[in-house]
Amino acid sequence: MSDKDSLTHNTFAPSNKELIRAAFAAAQCAYAPYSHFHVGAALLSANNRLFTGCNIENAAFSPSNCAERTAFFKAISEGIQDFKKIAIVCYHDHDKPEFCTPCGVCLQVMSEFCREDFEVIVAKDENTYQSYLLSDLLPHAFSFTKKESNKA
Numbered sequence: 792m793s794d795k796d797s798l799t800h801n802t803f804a805p806s807n808k809e810l811i812r813a814a815f816a817a818a819q820c821a822y823a824p825y826s827h828f829h830v831g832a833a834l835l836s837a838n839n840r841l842f843t844g845c846n847i848e849n850a851a852f853s854p855s856n857c858a859e860r861t862a863f864f865k866a867i868s869e870g871i872q873d874f875k876k877i878a879i880v881c882y883h884d885h886d887k888p889e890f891c892t893p894c895g896v897c898l899q900v901m902s903e904f905c906r907e908d909f910e911v912i913v914a915k916d917e918n919t920y921q922s923y924l925l926s927d928l929l930p931h932a933f934s935f936t937k938k939e940s941n942k943a
């Protein structure tokens with residue numbers, strides 16, 4: 792494998808613990824001066840690339856972006872559209888992390904690019920996490936076409 796290939800494909804998938812650790816690192820970059828709610832996400836692509844994201848708030852509120860969508864948009868903007876799983880962590884300023892499932896907008900974005908068996912992990916720490924399927928969290932996603940016709 793050339794150096795160039797190693798940037799686009801990793802042979803070994805990170806463990807759930809590694810994903811959660813990456814999500815916590817991303818949460819430290821959260822820009823959350825209004826909610827004080829820090830969220831981090833670590834998105835794993837089908838070719839084992841990791842894309843992290845944090846929430847980015849704005850004084851006008853509407854332009855704010857969630858950690859999950861930050862991670863997805865980073866990946867998609869780099870040509871990646873096939874994903875395995877995402878780990879999400881969140882905590883208020885100095886509080887302990889809590890379980891935090893994605894908002895409806897983020898679930899809809901996930902449904903655009905992920906199959907129903909896409910795994911959503913919400914974690915309090917590396918050893919304390921819950922795992923859901925995207926279809927558990929958003930069983931009736933909006934779509935212009937039937938899922939069967941455009942998803943593998």
Ligand SMILES: [Zn+2]
Binds near residue numbers: 857858859894896
């Ligand atoms: Zn969201």
